[in-house]
Amino acid sequence: MDWHQLMIITTAPDNVPIVIMLFLMPFYTWYGLKQSFANDRLIEKLEADPELAKTHHRKTQPWVKGWDSTVHVWPYLLKIEFLAAIIVTLILVVWSIFLDAPLEEPANPNLTMNPSKAPWYFLGLQEMLVYFDPWIAGVVLPGIILGGLMAIPYIDVNPRGNGYYTYKQRKFSIWMFFIGFLVLWLVLIVVGTFIRGPGWMWFWPGETWDHHRIVHELNRNLHEFFGIKDSEVLKAAGFGATVVGAYFAVGGFACDRLFRKFAPEMVKKQNVAQYATTIALTVMMFGLPIKMLLRLGFTVKYVMVTPWFNI
């Protein structure tokens, strides 16, 4: 076991932030969920006791009759902002004194860096390049991520949980966000940062980066598994289009069934466009782990090959 390699990656100055984030993300997930569960218990109590609900201030924060519901910004908020600014400044000062920002050799187009990694916050996208061609990984998927984020307020028709932490009242949306953000986005970044080595090959923590490792190209296109040769262009493209179409059809159908079963109120409230967007985004989001599984587990390269583009 060679933990030195992991040590080098972990202590690279530009990777310190992601190491910090590996602690911050679980902490804030816990911190948010803790408050969600506290509110959920309050909600249950109030729902069981409608009389109490009429008089209760409906928050988990303490409340005494006669207290103002608002406070002055000066000093109650500004003093906190001032304190926060001081703490952040102190952290930055200490960090900047003890850790130097890296500077490599001057740019040299003739000397390729291997591995050539983007900064950690882009490694999720770079890792996607393994599973998809650049036009999907670098252009379409980021577009869908941003578009999907922007669509959230317009497809989430649930009126509950507006302005307070809750899990019970928003299970569906919280699960979707956790899968998309905590699982897919962050796991891809972690893989890109800590696992990928020279040639963007997979090196487990504890493995030494081998710059001469040779891999035999085992990956095959999906149609080859079914006896269609790459040279049969039309047949292969038709096969691929059918598979992709079938994925969206079956995936859409499965989502429809599942949503009706587990989120019946959402289905009832959404209009056609909202419902279709929700299904499309869900199917596309799960397309990523499915393609990852096909590639890593079953050595599938492309599911659809055409003369112009591959998926």
Added chain:
Amino acid sequence: MAETPTKPKFKLPSVAELKEGQIWKSIFRHKLDETPRNRSLAVLSNVFLHLHPAKINRDAVRYNYTWGMGGITFYLFLVLTITGVLLMFYYHPSKGQAYRDIMYIMHDVPFGNFTRNMHRWAAHSMIITTWLHMFRVFLTGSYKPPREFNWNIGVLLLLFTMLLSFTGYLLPDDQLGFWAVTVGTNMARATPVLGSEGPFGPQMGITAFNDVRFALLGGSIVDANALLRAYIWHCVAIPIIASVLMIVHFWRIRKDGAISGPAPVMIEQDLSGPVAKKA
């Protein structure tokens, strides 16, 4: 002994006297005693502080609701602006010179290395806090009506925060930045229809000399023009865009009725019956 009348000697005014004087009054438009009126005026009569309302939800000042992440993100943006301007004094965005300027900043400029480090670590931090801020806004459902639009402004801020970092990466003109930007902009080559290697790009007459990548780099390779373009995007264009978006973001927070919570929890009975209005 009769006192001889003299001219009154000059005496330094006391703070209390200063506060009655013309200079003080021209600057501060209100008294400082702790009355509710003065507390409100302290915020409302100050151009920077009047970003805030005079009063807010008593529970919103608790750290546990917002985690302070939006505010910290904004503060980091200010730190980056200040350290960034300082770095600009010593930096020429031209091939060859750029790398030497970074070396100069690191080794010769007083506090240059410190300033550069701070700029770098504040930038990384800003990415993290922006993500955490988005995470909190999601968990508190704060994108729900009437804040849908502000969530969208936020998504754009997220994009531009990351683009700021990305464009800054090339500026030292070292191997790290060069190859990161090469990998990044190679993806632009694959843009459908608009990229020279993207689906249907070649069919539309797109070549390496007129595609999006060419527009980003000001050429077909990462070279002097790309450095200049990255510099202008990084130091001028994106900061302006991000500032405008932040102005809208903050304005909308006020117009959408201030921070969303902590709001009274909703119970199922509210959805059928009349909503109980309480604190």
